[in-house]
Amino acid sequence: MNIVLLGYPGSGKGTQAKTLSVAFSLFHVSTGDIFREAMAAKTPLGLEAAGYISAGKLVPDALVLEVIKERLRNETGGVLFDGFPRTVEQARALDSYFSSAGRRIDAVVFLDVEEESVVSRLGARRTCRKCGKIYNLLTSRPANEGSCDSCGGELVLRDDDSPSVIRNRIKVYKAQTEPLAEYYKAAGNFYPVKGGGSPEAVAAEIAAVIKGKVGR
Secondary structure, three states: OEEEEEOOOOOOHHHHHHHHHHHOOOEEEEHHHHHHHHHHHOOHHHHHHHHHHOOOOOOOHHHHHHHHHHHHOOOOOOEEEEOOOOOHHHHHHHHHHHHHOOOOOOEEEEEEOOHHHHHHHHHOEEEEOOOOOEEEOOOEOOOEOOEOOOOOOEEEOOHHHOHHHHHHHHHHHHHHHOHHHHHHHHHOOEEEEEOOOOHHHHHHHHHHHHHHHHOO
16 A cells, blocks of 8 residues: 655654554655755755755755655555655656556545644754754653753754744645645545544554555
């Protein structure tokens, strides 16, 4: 199966994607992780993406699609997309790419979370400057304040998690990403799931959707 997770930045897509990709043996594709790795390594792709991400803007479609195709070049099993597609144009391009390979998107799961909850979650997020591990002061605090449990690196507030950028990210999401819901509703593979509960409860709801698709 090929699954897409949609939702606001900070809605829990990354957490759910990691859990579900293991549970259903799906290849996890996170554009956020891909670009953060490239930015940390200061590759040409990373430097190009950094200007957009630090300002809370979406990375251009052509750049994103180039990365996705490269990651999927040798993958023949099921895929779980986290953070992609973000625009209708990206969705159409993904459908076209999959169709040419005899594949399709089986289910699009939308994590429905209140806007103010997203602002609160992202504002409480801290990232290790050294290894990139992410914590949240509300839900997953480090053992020692300001220090990464894994490597001891300094925990910092990323530029794209500052209050002004968070608000801009939500604005960008509404303008460019929400139309995806209508696109996938028309395709008949759109499934909204309440994302405000515990990670375990949300994962169980998403798993039920996926199992329902498998059983059809």
